Amino acid sequence: MDYELRTMDYGRDIMKKSRKNIKILHLYYDLMNLYGDWANAAAMARELSCRACDVVIHKKSVGDDLNFSEYDFICVGSGTEHSLIAAMRDLAKHKKSLIRQIEEGTAVLATGNSHELFGSRVIDRNGNRHEMLGLIDFETVQEGARITGDCICEASFLNGRDKPGKNGEQGKQNKPDEPVIGFINRAKGVQNGDIKRPFYVRPGKGANFKAHSEGIIYKNLLGTYLTGPILVRNPLLLEYFASLLTKEYDGDKHKSDDVFFKYQKKAYEAAKAALGGK
Amino acid sequence: MKVFFAVLLCKILYFTGKLVGKGSSLPGKIVLKIFPDILAGLKLPEIIIAVTGSNGKTTTTELITYILKAGGMKAAYNHEGSNQTEGIATLLLRVASFCGRVKPDAIVMECDERYLKKIFEKVRPSALLVTNLCRDQLTRNGHHEFVKDCISEAIEAAGHDMRLILNADDPYVASLAADSQTYAKDVLWFGIEGEHKNPESRDKIIDNDKPEAQGKPDFGMYDDGAFCTVCKERMEYTYRTAGHFGDFGCTLCNLKRKNPDIEAQIKNDGTLLFSEGAKLRMPLPSITAAYNLCAAAAASKTANIAISDAVKILDGYELKSGRTAVFSLGSRKGLLLISKHENSFAYNAWLKWISRKDKPCTVIILVDSISRKYYTCETSWLWDIDFNLLACQNVVNVVLAGQYVYDLATRFAMTDIAPEKMGYVTDLKDLREYVQKNTMGDIYTLTCFADKAKLKKVFRQTF
Numbered sequence: 001m002d003y004e005l006r007t008m009d010y011g012r013d014i015m016k017k018s019r020k021n022i023k024i025l026h027l028y029y030d031l032m033n034l035y036g037d038w039a040n041a042a043a044m045a046r047e048l049s050c051r052a053c054d055v056v057i058h059k060k061s062v063g064d065d066l067n068f069s070e071y072d073f074i075c076v077g078s079g080t081e082h083s084l085i086a087a088m089r090d091l092a093k094h095k096k097s098l099i100r101q102i103e104e105g106t107a108v109l110a111t112g113n114s115h116e117l118f119g120s121r122v123i124d125r126n127g128n129r130h131e132m133l134g135l136i137d138f139e140t141v142q143e144g145a146r147i148t149g150d151c152i153c154e155a156s157f158l159n160g161r162d163k164p165g166k167n168g169e170q171g172k173q174n175k176p177d178e179p180v181i182g183f184i185n186r187a188k189g190v191q192n193g194d195i196k197r198p199f200y201v202r203p204g205k206g207a208n209f210k211a212h213s214e215g216i217i218y219k220n221l222l223g224t225y226l227t228g229p230i231l232v233r234n235p236l237l238l239e240y241f242a243s244l245l246t247k248e249y250d251g252d253k254h255k256s257d258d259v260f261f262k263y264q265k266k267a268y269e270a271a272k273a274a275l276g277g278k
Numbered sequence: 279m280k281v282f283f284a285v286l287l288c289k290i291l292y293f294t295g296k297l298v299g300k301g302s303s304l305p306g307k308i309v310l311k312i313f314p315d316i317l318a319g320l321k322l323p324e325i326i327i328a329v330t331g332s333n334g335k336t337t338t339t340e341l342i343t344y345i346l347k348a349g350g351m352k353a354a355y356n357h358e359g360s361n362q363t364e365g366i367a368t369l370l371l372r373v374a375s376f377c378g379r380v381k382p383d384a385i386v387m388e389c390d391e392r393y394l395k396k397i398f399e400k401v402r403p404s405a406l407l408v409t410n411l412c413r414d415q416l417t418r419n420g421h422h423e424f425v426k427d428c429i430s431e432a433i434e435a436a437g438h439d440m441r442l443i444l445n446a447d448d449p450y451v452a453s454l455a456a457d458s459q460t461y462a463k464d465v466l467w468f469g470i471e472g473e474h475k476n477p478e479s480r481d482k483i484i485d486n487d488k489p490e491a492q493g494k495p496d497f498g499m500y501d502d503g504a505f506c507t508v509c510k511e512r513m514e515y516t517y518r519t520a521g522h523f524g525d526f527g528c529t530l531c532n533l534k535r536k537n538p539d540i541e542a543q544i545k546n547d548g549t550l551l552f553s554e555g556a557k558l559r560m561p562l563p564s565i566t567a568a569y570n571l572c573a574a575a576a577a578s579k580t581a582n583i584a585i586s587d588a589v590k591i592l593d594g595y596e597l598k599s600g601r602t603a604v605f606s607l608g609s610r611k612g613l614l615l616i617s618k619h620e621n622s623f624a625y626n627a628w629l630k631w632i633s634r635k636d637k638p639c640t641v642i643i644l645v646d647s648i649s650r651k652y653y654t655c656e657t658s659w660l661w662d663i664d665f666n667l668l669a670c671q672n673v674v675n676v677v678l679a680g681q682y683v684y685d686l687a688t689r690f691a692m693t694d695i696a697p698e699k700m701g702y703v704t705d706l707k708d709l710r711e712y713v714q715k716n717t718m719g720d721i722y723t724l725t726c727f728a729d730k731a732k733l734k735k736v737f738r739q740t741f
Contacts, residue, residue: 030504034421036661038498042692057497062505062512080423086510146420150654183656185420228658232688259700260691267657267684274655 037077078112115223
């Protein structure tokens, strides 16, 4: 089933010159969309439409033909533990082409437990082993209970990045202390493997009991236990992903005119303050 | 002696608590701390009906108790809504005699889904009713498949003489019987008949999908009926009544809707017609109300009350735990629609209802605290609610308010609602004036129990 949905045309009044066509894939939209994860695809479309892009979102799921090379940005969301195994069953058919695209630098965001897909295996609460894509060398071991909670993460990969200026010029640098906020909702358990972690969770639990680090990062793939609309809740993270696709900006005018971006920043500041962030 | 003191202590704590307006779980909590095994020493009645599920627990518990009482039994239930082990302890001890005999003929206890196993360790019910399993308070509950597993474990632990009363239309609930073959034989199924047999029911159902609903659904809306909960293959429906409820069947395994023992149809005149031929007037012609009424009738059957008698008793019954309240703002009519934060099912039902009104109206969405029981600033549940339903002609103004107004604003920015219809009020003190000056038409206010009291203040009304 191919659901080619409405084109995001929020930036339709901006200059028509040299617009870039961007395709976003919302993968397993009906299997892995447990905590409003679809919002990440919508937020990317919104940001990119302010960056001289024509954006289309494709929704694909189990049994669909998948050509990953078509897409500029792929996002996959959280699911139940059973749903994750079902997603892997389907994804196994596309393993080679997905890994090739990640190696070639396609931007991928995996929220919630879906980032476990990129590890070696998942061992479920009954002790069953499920082989995963094996792109990154870690295994997830699940227990019966759950871990839930608000969290604030330090994300050093976001620090000091260049913020795109007008018409692709060099913009100002981001402050180094903007944390990522979110919520973790996952099966209790540990992740074994000595891998690079993008997030340091200050209040909140990391991927393992002892360490506070969390998530996966490899080329332009970012995975995290943070669930749901993290690109909506974190303006900086949204800009980070959008910048992977295009540095070109139509100028701040359009973004500041858009209520989404206006309130996105305010919501971020409010949540950060409520959670005790700087 | 131990029992005497425990009962005395609980009664004293309960009544003093009532005087100072404290919750009903504290007496049980204190008594259980002093006498951890006290519930095992009580002499319980034969009929104990436990009620659990995501939506409709409180209502259904109230309805069952009402039927049993009207049917001539003495019945008690945890009417204050404390539904964990401590609340159940309070309930049993406050209706017990000083020698430890629980006096009523029947106990109906609303139980938190996650605490079911713990409750069953103390009190073994004669029947367990599961209303439905939906996305509800996921910050606390994880997700509904996890909740299903918790219920499944509780059922296993309870032993074989407990009767199951299950929603035949909900695949998650239905799979509870599939999980345990020993129970499959002794399940009482209830369900609502689909529209294919009963096209006239369409217009009166407030939260049923209807093609002419004015707003288009947002493109990211979830479908929890897409895949089988047992084997995760695709599921097919011949019809749906709401959300993932309907005549489902897995394309691979044998999970499918069972023929209900108690089935009802929603009729065009707002009545509910049971397959036995008995009919009742619904307090609110909604699919949710229909399920609750049907479940209550099914549950009272396990207490030997005939369906036709239960239906007669329920006819026209007004709920104590009301979910709507009327108010006014000058000459404008207002209706408070109590929904539950972190519960898209409840929100979507009201949004669909509003979108089908003919007269121009203003919709106020208030999210000031997400839960009254715990703190979180998790707002991902807003993305599960189909706010795009409000992108319709009759909705002329939408006002967002409360502490989470900015999160609401980002969510609404992704809908097709015209920006000039939108209003944002950060300080609740300004809400009344804003609505008076900037909006028009009837006022529908959507919020949670948690924020109801704040609205009372805003509109200076007694709900």
